[in-house]
Amino acid sequence: MSPLLSFFSNIDPQRETQVSPKVALSEVDQQMRVPAIMFTTFAICWLLVGTFFAIVASFKMHSPNFLADWEFLTFGRARSAHLNAMAYGWSNNAIFGVGLWVMARLCKAQIRFSGLLIIAGIFWNVAVVIGIFGILTGGLTSIEWLEMPKQVAPLLAFSYILIGMWGILMFRYRERGHVYVSQWYILGALFWFPWLYVVAQTMILFEPARGTIQALTNWWFAHNVLGLWMTPMGLATIYYLMPKVLGRPIYSYYLSLLGFWSLALFYNWAGVHHLIGGPIPAWLISCGIVASVMMVIPVVVTAINHHMTAVGNARAVWCSPTLRFIVFGAMSYTLASFFGSWMALRDVSLVTHFTQFTVGHAHHGVYAFFAMTMFGGIYFMMPRLLAREWPSATLIKVHFWFSGLGIGMMIVGLQLGGWIQGLNLNNPDIPFVSSDPETMTVIKALVPWLFSRSVAGMLLTIGHFAFFVNFAWMLIGPRAVRYKEGPTLLGNTEGKGA
Amino acid sequence: MSDTPKERLPGDSAPYEDDDIHIVHSQLLREKDEPSEGFSPVPMLLLFLFGGLVFWGGVYIANYSGDFRWDIYNPEWKPGMTEKVAEKPPLMVTGERLFKNNCQACHQANGAGVPGAFPPLAGSAWVVGDEARIVKILLRGLTGPIEVEGNSYNGNMPSYGENGAGWNDYQIASVSTFVRASWDNGAPEITEEAVAAIRGETADKSGAWSGEEILGAHPL
Structure with missing residues (x-):
């Protein structure tokens, strides 16, 4: 074959791959190696940065004098830096790492131009650094979830387009045959996120729409980043890894189908429930409430599908680091979503709106479901990419227990405290603050719960450090670690699980 | 990959055999097959539950939609209701x-x-x-x-x-x-x-x- 011909046959994306399935997976892993490790490393660094700002913001809630002399760590900036570091730093990098890797494995396409992915990824992270710096120096916007100064938005959008296009093209040139449920979710999310981000930036910051439309767009965006970006990516990871590790098929194709399309249909409407009681036409809010309640359908369907897949394998789930986190995430998804549907009702919103209850709910969704799922994904992905094993089962256990207990404590504390706060706020006999130290006030009743959130945050910090140390050890550790035999499991499985 | 015993040169087009994997990726050998899907039917009870939910949604929208008008903010508003004109202060x-x-x-x-x-x-x-x-x-x-x-x-x-x-x-x-x-x-x-x-x-x-x-x- 002439060099020219062989060049063209090499770049033909639909070139037949004549390798056995496991070899194909190994080739995909090797081709995804550098970008996926890069994204995961960025993600974990952002996780630590975001945790730091979270602790600062949380302490300021009950001890306002904490670090009060530092202008760039005032509450408004620290909180926004926390949110953006977690949303655009940790979550998106984790999605780019784990989500694209799952997509690549399922597509078994010839991976091309992974250098593009690396360049786009570096630009994305540079943009987030500039954005966080802008927030800390006071250039933040007043739009929740879009606090980064609007000047970085084009850079973020452009880097995303390179990354997202890459994922979509990979699907275009996939190995022919059945398209698995994880691929639906990832493909959908790759289209949904840029649509959300560009529309929100345009309608709120670049060509501002009038009045309440901005608020509507804001909550449509903020809720859908969770609902149409993190949720499908998390579910795709669960749908891939749960049957993969257990070696069982997903319970029902029909349930997967129903779950995906009902999510795509209803989630987009749900964000309006953040504006219940606001100056928005009644029908819009009612539609938002109905869509929020309708979210019970995809959630129940997905829960049954996952439960029936995993049922009877408790031992294997408990011993696999991946599945421990994944199943924790799947259960949290069900619970958090039921809470969300319930909170959207007008009578419940009357109490929970503007309280810590909402904050607890947000962490229920983004951390207990999404972040835990991504941890599970990283625990499965890294050994395959590096051809090494996790150095320490103890550190994985520390990560699981501190993260699991920490987030549990945070959700219980914030939701109980938030409910009490809501009842107190609605009671005209209880003042907000009072000069008389004996009087019961809204603030005084809330402070112990805020304090419990800080304690929970410390637990999470310990878990994240354990994760970081284990990860760094695996990445740059001594050679002995690299040749460790057999998978790192959290118990004796008699050969089950991985 | 540094751990590979047999170095493969760039452009080497000889396909991998499953035997090669044994050496290269002991991990892949313990890896289960790619996920597949069963075809259990959707439980009947669920369909009734979802039917009920959709029915509730319809009733809710019918009752609290304010006739889909842009200027109705009160969810309890009904078409026959006399609109309370905003009273001007003295x-x-x-x-x-x-x-x-x-x-x-x-x-x-x-x-x-x-x-x-x-x-x-x-x-x-x-x-x-x-x-x-x-x-x-x-x-x-x-x-x-x-x-x-x-x-x-x-x-x-x-x-x-x-x-x-x-x-x-x-x-x-x-x-x-x-x-x-x-x-x-x-x-x-x-x-x-x-x-x-x-x-x-x-x-x-x-x-x-x-x-x-x-x-x-x-x-x-």
Whole structure:
């Protein structure tokens, strides 16, 4: 074959791959190696940065004098830096790492131009650094979830387009045959996120729409980043890894189908429930409430599908680091979503709106479901990419227990405290603050719960450090670690699980 | 990959065999097959549950949609319900608010004005008596030299009508009534209808009034 011909046959994306399935997976892993490790490393660094700002913001809630002399760590900036570091730093990098890797494995396409992915990824992270710096120096916007100064938005959008296009093209040139449920979710999310981000930036910051439309767009965006970006990516990871590790098929194709399309249909409407009681036409809010309640359908369907897949394998789930986190995430998804549907009702919103209850709910969704799922994904992905094993089962256990207990404590504390706060706020006999130290006030009743959130945050910090140390050890550790035999499991499985 | 025992050169097109994997990736050997899907049917009970949910959703939207109108904010609104027209506060209440926000800076809280710069409203013959004077001045503004209570002024009173702040009849009536009733001025209120009539009469007027024009039409 002439060099020219062989060049063209090499770049033909639909070139037949004549390798056995496991070899194909190994080739995909090797081709995804550098970008996926890069994204995961960025993600974990952002996780630590975001945790730091979270602790600062949380302490300021009950001890306002904490670090009060530092202008760039005032509450408004620290909180926004926390949110953006977690949303655009940790979550998106984790999605780019784990989500694209799952997509690549399922597509078994010839991976091309992974250098593009690396360049786009570096630009994305540079943009987030500039954005966080802008927030800390006071250039933040007043739009929740879009606090980064609007000047970085084009850079973020452009880097995303390179990354997202890459994922979509990979699907275009996939190995022919059945398209698995994880691929639906990832493909959908790759289209949904840029649509959300560009529309929100345009309608709120670049060509501002009038009045309440901005608020509507804001909550449509903020809720859908969770609902149409993190949720499908998390579910795709669960749908891939749960049957993969257990070696069982997903319970029902029909349930997967129903779950995906009902999510795509209803989630987009749900964000309006953040504006219940606001100056928005009644029908819009009612539609938002109905869509929020309708979210019970995809959630129940997905829960049954996952439960029936995993049922009877408790031992294997408990011993696999991946599945421990994944199943924790799947259960949290069900619970958090039921809470969300319930909170959207007008009578419940009357109490929970503007309280810590909402904050607890947000962490229920983004951390207990999404972040835990991504941890599970990283625990499965890294050994395959590096051809090494996790150095320490103890550190994985520390990560699981501190993260699991920490987030549990945070959700219980914030939701109980938030409910009490809501009842107190609605009671005209209880003042907000009072000069008389004996009087019961809204603030005084809330402070112990805020304090419990800080304690929970410390637990999470310990878990994240354990994760970081284990990860760094695996990445740059001594050679002995690299040749460790057999998978790192959290118990004796008699050969089950991985 | 440094761990690979048999180095493969770039461009080596010999396909991998499963045997190679045994050495290269012991991990892949313990890896289960790629996920597949079972085809268990959707439980009947679920379909009833979802049917119930959709039915509830329909009923909820039918009851709380405010007829899908953009201007209905009350979820309890029903098509037959008599719309509660937003009640306007009394003229004096609105008038006081408007005066504080718009007039007080020049004419002062006690209505005494600033000698030599802004004419007084308290005890001024211009504002009491014929109601057309104050309304016309508010609608179009006033410019040039005037004399009030023995002192001369030469300033600019801005317009609050169409070519100025764009106030409606209710707002003009409110602030005129407030000015006429405060500081022992003791003049009767000006109704919205009266303002509307004067606005109609002066529709052709362009620019601000001069003092002579006002006094010529409505002498003190």
